[in-house]
Amino acid sequence: MKHYPVIVVGAGPAGSTCAYHLARQKVEVLILDQARMPRLKACGGGFPEKTRALYPFDLSPVLETTVQSATISLQPQRKIFLQRPEGMGYMVMRDKFDALLVEQAKAQGSHFHPEEKCLSIQAEPNRWLVRTDRDTYAADFLVGADGVPSRIARQLGLMRSFDRYGVAIGAELRVSDQQLARQGAGVTFDFHHVPKGYAWIFPKADHLSVGVFSTLTKPGNVKAALRAFIEKEENLRGFQEMFYCRGHLMPRGGVYHRLVTEGALLVGDAAAMTDPFFGEGIYYAARSGILAGQAIVRAMRENHRRLESYDQEIYRTLVRDFWWARFFNFCFYRFPRLSYPIVQHSSYLQELVLDVNSGKLSYQECVLRVIFLSPYWALKWEKGPAE
Numbered sequence: 507m508k509h510y511p512v513i514v515v516g517a518g519p520a521g522s523t524c525a526y527h528l529a530r531q532k533v534e535v536l537i538l539d540q541a542r543m544p545r546l547k548a549c550g551g552g553f554p555e556k557t558r559a560l561y562p563f564d565l566s567p568v569l570e571t572t573v574q575s576a577t578i579s580l581q582p583q584r585k586i587f588l589q590r591p592e593g594m595g596y597m598v599m600r601d602k603f604d605a606l607l608v609e610q611a612k613a614q615g616s617h618f619h620p621e622e623k624c625l626s627i628q629a630e631p632n633r634w635l636v637r638t639d640r641d642t643y644a645a646d647f648l649v650g651a652d653g654v655p656s657r658i659a660r661q662l663g664l665m666r667s668f669d670r671y672g673v674a675i676g677a678e679l680r681v682s683d684q685q686l687a688r689q690g691a692g693v694t695f696d697f698h699h700v701p702k703g704y705a706w707i708f709p710k711a712d713h714l715s716v717g718v719f720s721t722l723t724k725p726g727n728v729k730a731a732l733r734a735f736i737e738k739e740e741n742l743r744g745f746q747e748m749f750y751c752r753g754h755l756m757p758r759g760g761v762y763h764r765l766v767t768e769g770a771l772l773v774g775d776a777a778a779m780t781d782p783f784f785g786e787g788i789y790y791a792a793r794s795g796i797l798a799g800q801a802i803v804r805a806m807r808e809n810h811r812r813l814e815s816y817d818q819e820i821y822r823t824l825v826r827d828f829w830w831a832r833f834f835n836f837c838f839y840r841f842p843r844l845s846y847p848i849v850q851h852s853s854y855l856q857e858l859v860l861d862v863n864s865g866k867l868s869y870q871e872c873v874l875r876v877i878f879l880s881p882y883w884a885l886k887w888e889k890g891p892a893e
Contacts, residue, residue, distance in 0.1 A: 509645070510535065510617070513538065527796055528799045529616045543618075543620050546600065551570070554863055557792060572596055573693055576588045588860065622640050664764060682746065692709065694706060694707035703725065716732070721783075757780045760825065760829050762825055784863065
């Protein structure tokens with residue numbers, strides 16, 4: 507039976523990033539994934555600048571578009587147009603991005619077994635047994651990076667009470683050259699198309715990504731909502747080809763859950779590391795992967811298998827800010843007659859939201875600034891629309 511110090515189950519951004527950082531510390535890692543790489547993934551592909559800053563290697567080969575503008579619809583026939591010529595972030599295709607991360611992890615010494623499905627795990631004294639559809643392996647440490655719902659989390663007895671999912675469906679569309687040029691380097695968000703969520707258009711190098719996302723667990727027929735959005739939007743209507751379409755659950759971060767047991771932990775979507783408002787997950791997957799790698803290396807150096815430091819760091823750096831994101835989400839959707847006009851007319855608040863997405867501000871900083879200015883907006887509201 508082959509033994510590895512660490513086995514990572516799942517080769518998405520969380521798992522591959524964790525493996526990369528472990529391998530840089532000369533830790534032998536095996537990455538298992540049931541899919542063949544590269545493979546498309548249900549994901550809009552939004553890639554904030556703060557995510558790029560996490561990686562010490564060149565990501566430019568997989569950055570499809572530099573986003574320079576955003577068109578946001580909060581109410582029918584009323585749109586906000588925002589511009590940042592220096593860029594608001596990037597777009598990636600998950601098949602290319604995930605494959606690059608795996609290659610970087612392999613270049614550092616990680617082993618990768620694609621098309622090998624993890625069937626079960628078993629705890630033994632001071633190690634884990636991992637049984638796949640090909641073989642059985644032993645590991646000192648186990649990382650669950652297998653998305654949502656996570657088989658590893660269930661077998662570890664973690665995330666048992668986790669029931670806070672959003673729902674999304676995304677598609678990749680080939681459109682005419684005129685439609686692609688008209689969309690340009692801008693993203694589109696339509697917040698009145700689905701309940702407590704939004705529809706999106708994200709520009710890629712040679713096509714458009716489109717989808718709908720709701721923070722509700724049962725938002726209705728998302729397939730019908732996607733079809734209606736495509737038919738409504740000039741840059742999508744009459745598309746040439748839909749070469750990928752898939753729905754999926756979206757974990758909503760911001761509820762504390764224990765993410766570790768002795769010698770094992772969860773990262774990425776398996777650990778609900780997703781922005782509760784925007785639904786963005788790549789940044790938080792990567793951050794959790796880095797923190798997981800650091801916790802495992804620390805445990806190895808101290809000659810134990812306790813990983814509580816990871817739980818504590820996740821709570822301190824990510825989960826607490828997710829609480830503020832949930833509060834922002836609640837106020838935004840619970841009081842639309844107030845929040846929508848304020849966002850519509852306040853360029854300051856629009857810039858705050860962009861700064862949160864780029865990583866310049868935390869959700870806590872954003873919400874506290876909004877609370878500080880709320881009396882001003884309330885007074886302005888008595889006289890007319892917020893400014």
